[in-house]
Amino acid sequence: MKNINSIKKVVLAYSGGLDTSIIISWLKENYNCEVIAVVGNVGQKDELIGLEEKALKTGASKCYIEDLTDEFVNDYIFPTIKAGAVYEGKYLLGTSFARPIIAKRLVEIAIKEGADAIAHGCTGKGNDQVRFELAVKAFAPDMKIIAPWRIWDIKSREEEIEYALERKIPISISYETNYSKDKNLWHLSHxxxxxxxxxxxxxxxKILEMCNTLENAPDNPSYIKLKFEKGIPVELNEEKLDGVTLIEKLNKIGGENAIGIIDMVENRLVGMKSRGVYETPGGTILYKAHKDLEEICLDKETAHYKQQVALKFADLVYNGQWFTPLREALSAFIDKTQETVTGEITLKLYKGNIINAGMTSPYSLYSEEYATFGEDAVYNQNDSSGFINLFGLPITVKAKMEEKLKKGDK
Structure with a gap:
């Protein structure tokens, strides 16, 4: 622990969970410093209850609880939906894009309070340490960062529980329920x-909190209608809603119908594989609705190229590179593609499934007049012959070359 004597005030990313519950005490014991707890409210709701009191009782001099939900939705969630970014085909990035906004606020408060360092409870095995610290570097490149998991003697969550019990630090988990969880407006991970x-x-x-199991989902389907404007959801069932309220309502409807339960083994940034279960009911609905609407609003070349951009965008978000020139540049491209992604879509929700039940858009590129199997007056089917001949010319030339070689061998 270098420069330990120079650290007099630390701002801690505080959640009230196991890690940060003991870190306040640990920082005071090892640095003899003032600790200011900062909670980023990104929609975890019930987990916020009693946090200020708990932080102060366990040694923090102050506890900020910052409401970041609107900014979280408008500046992080919606841009990622518009990108269609999904990590490794499954993960809707719920923890990933929540970290940069929290870290940004941590820096703002650290500067305001004149803090010497920022601390977090991320482990040395995980992705979150990178996400937090890259964001800190983007706004306060010289700020000291304390990551207890990388330097203390505690080796496991079981030892953390022992540490808490020895010091009478209140915790809400036991050895038997010691899942590592992350909850926000968008998702819950296990x-x-x-x-x-x-x-x-x-x-x-036993573990699901936002979603029904498939077995307990209703036997009758639920229908919903969503309206998008330039890639952003603005109405649910013909009711205009702000982003936070819309996602909350979709979480309830989706959760009841067992939508958005993902079990995956993902490749962490630090090199190892990790297995987790994610609940993302409202987000799964929005991704499906947005992607389907793009099918009629985007031309083929833009849609296909955007798929490549989505993969890179997902990697950047997952790897904590939100505040980078490349992410900003990709968002500018994505915003251009979304200028015509406006329309309405009806979805049928049934026991974990999301089924498209019809969509319309004033910018639809789908033309029944051209696509019909019936008689039409706009498409000359004979035109296809010349097109196929030109499109297949490289194949024809190669085949003739091979024929020539075979004849020469004889």
Whole structure:
């Protein structure tokens, strides 16, 4: 621990979970410093109850609880939906894009409070340490960062629980319920315990909080209608809603219908594979609706190129590179593609499935007049002969070359 004597005031990214609950005490014991707890409210709701009191009781001099939900939705979630960014085909980036906005606010408060360092409870094995610290570097490149998991003697979550119990630090988990979770407006993740072995089926009836199990989902489908303007959802069932409220309502409807439960083994940035279960009911609905609407609003070349951009965008978000020139440049491209992604789509939700039940757009490129199997007056089918001859010319030339070589061998 270098320059330990120079650190008099630390701003801690605080959630009230196991890690940060003991870090306040650990920082005071090891640095003899003032600790200011900062909670980024990104929609975790019930987890915010009693946090200020808990932080102060466990040694923090102050506790900021910052409401970031609107900014989170408008500046992080919606741009990622518009990109269609999905990490490794499954993960809708719920933890990934929540970290930069929290870290940005941490820096703002650290500067305001004249803090010497910023601390976080991320482990040395995970992605979040990178996401937090890259964001800190973007706004305060010289700020010291303290990451207890990389330097303390505690080696496991079990030892963390022992540390907390010895110091009478209140925690809401036990050895038996010691899943690592992350919750916000967008999702809830579950890692650890029996999930660490990919051979184990998740105990969905015990771990799910946002979603019904498939077995408990209603036997009748639910229909919803969404309206998008320039790639952003603005109405649900013909009711104009702000982004936060819209996602909250979709979480409820989607959760009831067991939408958005993902079990995956992902490739972490630090090199190892990690298994987790994610609940993202509202987000899964929005991704499906947005992607389907793009099918009628985007031309082929733009749609196909955008798929490549989406892969890179997902990697940047997952890897904590939100505040980078490339992410900003890709967002500018994506915003251009979204100028015509306006329309309405009806979806049928049933036992984990999302089924397109019809969509319209004033910018639709789908033409029934051209696509019909019936008689039409706009398309000359004989034109296809010349097109196929030219399109297949390289194949024809190669085939004739091979024929010539075969004749020469004889």
């Amino acid at each position: 890692e650890g315990l029996d999930l660490e072995d990919p051979a184990n089926e998740p105990k969905y009836d």
